[in-house]
Amino acid sequence: MSEIAILNMLLFSGELFAASSLVVAVAYAATRRGPAARRHLIWCAALASLLLLPLLAAAIPGRAIATLPAPAVAADVPANLALAALPAVQAPPATESFHIDAATVIVVLAELWAAGALLILLRSGIATLVLRLFLRDSSEAPFEPVELPEVARLSRVRLRVSNRERGPITWGLFRPVILLPRQSLYWPCERLQAVMRHEFAHVQRHDGLTQALSLLVCALYWPNPLVWLGFREQRRAAEMAADDAVIVSGMTPSEYAGELLQVAAEFKGRAPAAALLMAAPSTLGNRVQSILSPSQNRRGVTAMDILKTAGIALLATTALVVARPSFAQEAPPPVPNVAAPIPPAPDAPATLPAPAAMPEPAAMPAPEAPPAPPAPPVIDRKVRIIRIGDAPDAKGHHHRTIRVEVDTPDADAIRAEIQPDLDRAMADVKAHQAEIYRIKLVMPKVKADVAKALAEVRAQLAQIDDPKIRAKVEAALARAQKSIETSGPSWDSLPDAPDAPDAP
Numbered sequence: 001m002s003e004i005a006i007l008n009m010l011l012f013s014g015e016l017f018a019a020s021s022l023v024v025a026v027a028y029a030a031t032r033r034g035p036a037a038r039r040h041l042i043w044c045a046a047l048a049s050l051l052l053l054p055l056l057a058a059a060i061p062g063r064a065i066a067t068l069p070a071p072a073v074a075a076d077v078p079a080n081l082a083l084a085a086l087p088a089v090q091a092p093p094a095t096e097s098f099h100i101d102a103a104t105v106i107v108v109l110a111e112l113w114a115a116g117a118l119l120i121l122l123r124s125g126i127a128t129l130v131l132r133l134f135l136r137d138s139s140e141a142p143f144e145p146v147e148l149p150e151v152a153r154l155s156r157v158r159l160r161v162s163n164r165e166r167g168p169i170t171w172g173l174f175r176p177v178i179l180l181p182r183q184s185l186y187w188p189c190e191r192l193q194a195v196m197r198h199e200f201a202h203v204q205r206h207d208g209l210t211q212a213l214s215l216l217v218c219a220l221y222w223p224n225p226l227v228w229l230g231f232r233e234q235r236r237a238a239e240m241a242a243d244d245a246v247i248v249s250g251m252t253p254s255e256y257a258g259e260l261l262q263v264a265a266e267f268k269g270r271a272p273a274a275a276l277l278m279a280a281p282s283t284l285g286n287r288v289q290s291i292l293s294p295s296q297n298r299r300g301v302t303a304m305d306i307l308k309t310a311g312i313a314l315l316a317t318t319a320l321v322v323a324r325p326s327f328a329q330e331a332p333p334p335v336p337n338v339a340a341p342i343p344p345a346p347d348a349p350a351t352l353p354a355p356a357a358m359p360e361p362a363a364m365p366a367p368e369a370p371p372a373p374p375a376p377p378v379i380d381r382k383v384r385i386i387r388i389g390d391a392p393d394a395k396g397h398h399h400r401t402i403r404v405e406v407d408t409p410d411a412d413a414i415r416a417e418i419q420p421d422l423d424r425a426m427a428d429v430k431a432h433q434a435e436i437y438r439i440k441l442v443m444p445k446v447k448a449d450v451a452k453a454l455a456e457v458r459a460q461l462a463q464i465d466d467p468k469i470r471a472k473v474e475a476a477l478a479r480a481q482k483s484i485e486t487s488g489p490s491w492d493s494l495p496d497a498p499d500a501p502d503a504p
Contacts (some may be wrong), residue, residue, distance in 0.1 A: 036240035
């Protein structure tokens, strides 16, 4: 992890702590006076802005950027410097010292924060599990519709009576539950009406949802005690706003205060702290004073009040995100390429004496040459090939005869040696004579075809009226016929093949 990243993480943690403290302080100053419902709305907007603050900080970059100087970069030392000429510096002896890395501190702080957040969420999960157990250990309320307020008759809230003395308490986000103690079966109608109106006021105001979001904010900012103070003030404002709703519905303040004290005396500390308890002892004194105060403003909030408060909270949170500072580091300057000085050439070493000459090895004896094979005897050969003229056979075919005379002391051996070559030569001659004979047989037919073609051309030429064209064409045909007759070999003078078939 780089140093600039560590600084930004530490700065971001400090920014969240400072921003949450500032938001809680502003909300506390804005809720010194006014109706309880408006104070509760301001606290909800303040805590919601704290939940939105890290998300906006991750999406919107800050405008105030503090630029840090670039880290010093050592110039590259060329490898060809004569470092050996520098005097050796002995390193000081290593001493054991306790060193803490900044990255380690960041990791430890992150682990501590995660442990605290998980502990708070675990506590809320255990409280939710306990409330589910309370729900199992309860039964449906057996009250008559006339015994309940009008808002309870029209609502879909699950109204349950505990088999033990637990409640009155309200919880749930999507399907709220109102749990009454077993003693409520014997309450007078006035007390049951007061309790039911108070609990249904929590349901109508969605206090269960706002309290769950506030617990999530406390888990995120648990190291800041001011956030816990804001969470406590929000719960107190929620209870006072529900009390104001009961008084606005028609019950007198003194009567409601008496019933509240009676419920608090009967079930003191019998409900988990995570739920909306009507008679919570921590806020009971301030609530009674607010109920009995004749100048207390008990007006609720409208939809326009909610939109205005949400808009102001969003703008303030965005302004905090944009105005937050952050660190950036300058780019390091380019390192100049320092040319290394060429070290001086070392002194030439003294001339070493030449090494003594090594004695030459003794010459190896040359291997004896193998004996040469005996030369073949030379035969004095005198060969005469005499060609005798062609002689016709009974069919009129001509045959060539060749006579070979060998004058040698061993004539029979020489004749046997050259006989295969003579046989192959005679076979080639016979093959050529056969081809010539076939061509000679075909030539008369070709000449007849050519003569017929020339006669047809002359017949067509006679039909031409122009004498000049006819004369030119006639001259061209005469030249062509003469060229055909005179060109090529004289086929009649060629000898016949000895074994050619008769002409058709």
